[in-house]
Amino acid sequence: MTKIIVLFGQPKDPKLFDEQYWKDHVPMAKAMPGLKKYTVNKVVGAPRGEPAYYQVVELEFENMDSLKKALESPAGRESGRHGVKIATGGITFLYAESRDAMP
Numbered sequence: 479m480t481k482i483i484v485l486f487g488q489p490k491d492p493k494l495f496d497e498q499y500w501k502d503h504v505p506m507a508k509a510m511p512g513l514k515k516y517t518v519n520k521v522v523g524a525p526r527g528e529p530a531y532y533q534v535v536e537l538e539f540e541n542m543d544s545l546k547k548a549l550e551s552p553a554g555r556e557s558g559r560h561g562v563k564i565a566t567g568g569i570t571f572l573y574a575e576s577r578d579a580m581p
Contacts, residue, residue: 479514480545481574484535487567492532498564499533506560509553512544513537532567538576545573 489495499518508516515538521529539545548554562569 479576480539480542481576482535482537482539482545482549483572483574484533484537484561485531485570485572486533486535486565487530487569488528488532489564490566495532495564495566503557503560503564506553506557507537510537510548510557511551511553512539512548514539542573542575 486495504516504518507513515536517536517538519534519536521531521533523529537548539548549558558571
């Protein structure tokens with residue numbers, strides 16, 4: 479499987495970010511063609527100090543071709559623009575190939 483991993487930095491207004499993310503952003507992202515799984519991980523702590531990230535999101539696709547098609551789709555472009563807009567604490571996008579380490 480191939481994933482888009484999105485790292486959201488600490489937002490200036492966490493309550494507003496959560497509202498915009500769940501109300502507006504999630505429906506946009508879910509409309510991307512080929513999306514197999516969508517996981518939102520809310521960061522609750524770090525080993526030392528404040529965590530650098532507020533939220534880590536994983537969007538899973540069958541392969542890199544389907545990921546690319548999703549990004550090029552109207553829903554993918556809209557979702558990307560909206561994510562950047564609401565990410566007042568910064569945003570990082572990563573592409574990854576995943577493999578289960580536990581049988």
